[in-house]
Amino acid sequence: MAGADGSGYGLSHLPYGVVMVDGHPVPAVRIGDHALDLRACHRAGLLPGVVWAEHVDLTMLMMEGADVWAGVRAAVTDLLSEDGSQRPPDGALVPLADVAAPTMPFTVADYVDFYSSLHHATNLGRLFRPDSDPLLPNWRHLPVGYHGRAGTVVVSGTPIHRPVGQQRPPQPGAAPPVGPSERLDIELEVGFVTGGLGTPLGTAVPASAAGDHIFGIVLVNDWSARDIQAWEYQPLGPFLGKSFATSIGPWITPLAALEAARVAPPEQDPPVSDYLRVDGKWSFDLSLEVAITPAGTTTEEVISRVSFADMYWTMPQQLAHATVNGATIRAGDLFASGTVSGPERGTEGSLIELTMGGREPITIAGVERTFLQDGDTVTLRGSCEGVDGQPVVLAEVTGTILPPG
Numbered sequence: 001m002a003g004a005d006g007s008g009y010g011l012s013h014l015p016y017g018v019v020m021v022d023g024h025p026v027p028a029v030r031i032g033d034h035a036l037d038l039r040a041c042h043r044a045g046l047l048p049g050v051v052w053a054e055h056v057d058l059t060m061l062m063m064e065g066a067d068v069w070a071g072v073r074a075a076v077t078d079l080l081s082e083d084g085s086q087r088p089p090d091g092a093l094v095p096l097a098d099v100a101a102p103t104m105p106f107t108v109a110d111y112v113d114f115y116s117s118l119h120h121a122t123n124l125g126r127l128f129r130p131d132s133d134p135l136l137p138n139w140r141h142l143p144v145g146y147h148g149r150a151g152t153v154v155v156s157g158t159p160i161h162r163p164v165g166q167q168r169p170p171q172p173g174a175a176p177p178v179g180p181s182e183r184l185d186i187e188l189e190v191g192f193v194t195g196g197l198g199t200p201l202g203t204a205v206p207a208s209a210a211g212d213h214i215f216g217i218v219l220v221n222d223w224s225a226r227d228i229q230a231w232e233y234q235p236l237g238p239f240l241g242k243s244f245a246t247s248i249g250p251w252i253t254p255l256a257a258l259e260a261a262r263v264a265p266p267e268q269d270p271p272v273s274d275y276l277r278v279d280g281k282w283s284f285d286l287s288l289e290v291a292i293t294p295a296g297t298t299t300e301e302v303i304s305r306v307s308f309a310d311m312y313w314t315m316p317q318q319l320a321h322a323t324v325n326g327a328t329i330r331a332g333d334l335f336a337s338g339t340v341s342g343p344e345r346g347t348e349g350s351l352i353e354l355t356m357g358g359r360e361p362i363t364i365a366g367v368e369r370t371f372l373q374d375g376d377t378v379t380l381r382g383s384c385e386g387v388d389g390q391p392v393v394l395a396e397v398t399g400t401i402l403p404p405g
């Protein structure tokens with residue numbers, strides 16, 4: 001479509017989301033600064049699949065499975081191409097400025113967060129467990145993860161209340177204080193969302209079949225209260241320190257839009273178990289960044305830039321691992337990568353790393369920070385190249401910190 005080239009939302013991208021049409025949420029595809037109303041296109045008989053387009057979000061499109069996703073993408077590409085065989089129905093192309101704020105694009109079924117960056121795991125191991133090896137013995141053998149809270153996954157733009165919780169006592173044996181987190185942090189992550197009718201209980205998804213199950217990807221901010229986390233997490237892992245909110249982008253980038261960004265994953269040493277072996281270019285060369293606008297200013301500064309390409313564990317390995325015990329996956333399951341950090345200073349995906357555990361404040365837009373203050377706004381961004389050489393811009397994820405609710 002005219003004007004979409006160069007915007008990050010051209011014909012080679014076509015991410016899925018939900019927009020409000022006459023006060024009703026409808027599935028849509030973003031093209032430039034417009035949304036294509038997929039319900040209107042489906043009602044006009046222009047898109048495959050059965051009833052998904054009448055649903056309030058993308059969950060039923062996700063359930064339709066990979067053949068319908070490919071068919072919808074081909075049909076939408078044709079509708080939006082200058083030389084396509086069909087035109088969108090009248091009124092189906094809506095300026096984004098005319099639709100309400102970003103809407104949650106799907107109903108999150110289950111939410112898992114991995115820990116797949118070697119650099120992040122090493123940095124956090126040093127900070128949380130200074131007296132042991134930073135990487136625990138399992139780390140290079142399986143993609144470590146935890147189950148998060150699906151109901152508190154929110155769309156970009158949702159304000160985030162500072163969590164209250166129990167924290168480590170000032171000295172051993174003293175009562176733990178309860179109060180607002182003073183070490184509120186972010187985690188820069190990339191998540192993938194699965195689709196299909198659901199796998200039967202007791203069956204595993206082979207790593208080689210992952211592509212059939214992955215609907216698309218979104219940027220994720222796994223907000224983390226480090227003081228609550230540090231006191232609660234042993235022996236069962238993060239709980240309330242991360243369950244208060246997780247933010248995702250409003251537009252889901254289809255896997256098909258990432259073909260030109262595929263790169264070979266880093267070599268894994270020692271070799272992994274058979275069920276975790278996967279061939280092909282399953283890493284993605286996405287350029288990611290974290291920007292903060294400190295409270296009381298209007299100036300945003302980028303505090304970290306990192307590539308997603310050298311994550312140690314890949315999406316097919318994460319999916320194969322999450323199901324090797326026979327656990328099911330469903331449409332709308334969200335699997336986040338874990339914090340994306342690189343090896344150098346300035347490539348860390350969290351404040352706890354950027355500030356060495358809060359010991360070395362950084363200056364953001366002229367303001368000193370260790371952890372987040374009320375009124376700070378955090379924005380995550382990501383992009384790569386599309387198959388036509390045009391940019392593919394992942395929907396940004398933003399959130400402003402509010403005092404405890």
Ligand SMILES: O=C(O)/C=C/C(=O)CC(=O)CC(=O)O
Pocket residue numbers: 113114115116117120124125128187189222224233238337338339
């Ligand atoms: O090492 C730890 O105990 C804690 C790690 C995290 O907080 C990170 C986490 O949520 C997983 C990730 O984002 O990589």
Ligand SMILES: [Ca+2]
Pocket residue numbers: 113114187189222338339
């Ligand atoms: Ca995380």
Ligand SMILES: [Mg+2]
Pocket residue numbers: 148221222223224242243244245246
């Ligand atoms: Mg979270």
